[in-house]
Amino acid sequence: MEDHRCQAPLITNESTTVHVLYPESNKVEILDDGRSIRDVIDSKIRECSSVGDPELFYVANLDSILERYLQWVTNLPRVKPFYAVKCNNTASAIRMLRALGTGFDCASKAEIQLALSLGATPDQIIYAHTTKPQSHIRYACTRGVDMMTFDSEDELLKISLCHAEAKLVIRIAVDDSKSLVRLSSKFGASLASAGRLLERAKELGLQVIGVSFHVGSGCTGAEAFKQAIADARRVFDIASSLGFQLRLLDIGGGFSEIGDFQQKFEKFSKVINASLDKLFPPDSGVEIIAEPGRYFVESAFTLAVNVTAKRTVVDDEDSSSDRTIMYYINDGVYGSLSCVIFDPAHCQLEPYLHRAVGSAEPRYQSVIWGPTCDCMDKVMERCWMPELHVGDFLLFDNMGAYSVSLFSNFNSFEKAHIFPVVAAKTWRALNLAHSFGNTC
Incomplete structure (x- = not known):
């Protein structure tokens, strides 16, 4: 009887390179001294803004x-x-x-x-x-x-x-x-x-x-x-x-x-x-x-995106209340936000501004578009938001499921960087240095 068990020569010259879609920080940031996930997000946004070309990123809360x-x-x-x-x-x-x-x-x-x-x-x-x-x-x-x-x-x-x-x-x-x-x-x-x-x-x-x-x-x-x-x-x-x-x-x-x-x-x-x-x-x-x-x-990843452009559309030139503001961000349905089209089980997107917003600040009918040249790249339609400015960051919580893994290369826009973080007590309790090979 012929032996059909696999033999090693079947994979001669096989590459051992592992390809991961998103660039990830080589180190896990360990939270101590009372620092929170929000502190990390604030710090990353300051870093991105300081270079004059803000990038999108994830913070992964382990x-x-x-x-x-x-x-x-x-x-x-x-x-x-x-x-x-x-x-x-x-x-x-x-x-x-x-x-x-x-x-x-x-x-x-x-x-x-x-x-x-x-x-x-x-x-x-x-x-x-x-x-x-x-x-x-x-x-x-x-x-x-x-x-x-x-x-x-x-x-x-x-x-x-x-x-x-x-x-x-x-x-x-x-x-x-x-x-x-x-x-x-x-x-x-x-x-x-x-x-x-x-x-x-x-x-x-x-x-x-x-x-x-x-x-x-x-x-x-x-x-x-x-x-x-x-x-x-x-x-x-x-x-x-x-x-x-x-x-x-x-x-x-x-x-x-x-x-x-x-x-x-x-x-x-x-x-x-x-x-x-x-x-x-x-x-x-x-x-x-x-x-x-x-x-x-699903709840471990927060996505931070940047407003790269805006356009105001006024239906009645004599009435500012009829205006719709269209925003363009540096991620969309061909990237991290593909859940809009491909994942009906994803809970409703609820983006919020990184900067403080006063309760009295007026809200306007808004549309949020992704960065590509395709009109299918629409993240949200007819949502009410305070007026955003180019350079503002929007945050999306609960973005860990079927986001990173569904990114496409359409229009070749940059992928989001991923910054993993973990509490110091978790790092020590699980001896994560053994798994991750770094300390900070």
Whole structure:
């Protein structure tokens, strides 16, 4: 019988360079002596303004990631998070999560490469993409990344050729009708086809270890998780009848704790825990994992952008009250603010001025445009704001999810720099010098 296990020569001359979209500070700024995130933002804006060409930037609050991690283990103590690298591939965020002991959900060769280069071990990675290029499967194999998902016979055939020793997780399609971002139309095997796929995996001599699903991002109904876990239980039973001994359940991602979703996360956690205890009790030996992305990083990043131009449009020249002020900033929907178009689960943008604004200062109907030459690059329309001036900075909170990772190079505008910060007590408590390799 031919041995299809991967061999090292498959990746001869492979580059080990890791590409990250956004330029990031080489050092983490440690907050002590009572300094706050706002102090850091103020300092960066002063630095930018002093050079006469203000740049956009992020401040990444690593303590926010710690807070979310502690909330996760409190609410979902049985569920180990595997952070979705696609959500935000900033090195400091990944290093922080690595220090906290999470795993990593990777969707490509480059994401696997990044996670490994920042300290993750192969067994801490799930290659959670059901339609993988063969070269990426081979790369995972040569790096010892064995756990990966599938949802079709064609994927099984590729894996049997490129990574015959893989530990496979069958992804099933579940009801995602209550979610703002639905995924089951693109990914996931139907329940009706699960048995046939498992039989084919057995014929190919492949090892299937678990089941995964994803109810979508911005889920508004807890019952979706209850039904999905019940569907997964059915697949476990089908697999058992075929001789497989499944030992892993992956409940996906899409979690958030911003706005109304804060209460929903607590409610969802209770439903998830109850369903797991009923259908996959602790003594069952089944490991439970999830693939949260936005949950960990959404509130950690604050974006600072600069007003580069303005234009006033007056509908009635005799009435100043009918004027609309259009502002142009140095970031937009082709950059960090792509959530306006691509992420329905992102909470509403609420930019605010960095400088102080008096309560009596008048507000004007305003439009905020991005920097590119495309009229689709509109960040906000018909918002009421005090009059801004060229050179003013606007701040956007909760900008960690699907912002950094969705930046395009359209018009070749500059990318935002990222400045990671952490409290001194967190730095010491987690021994982050070991993970980051610097002290200030």
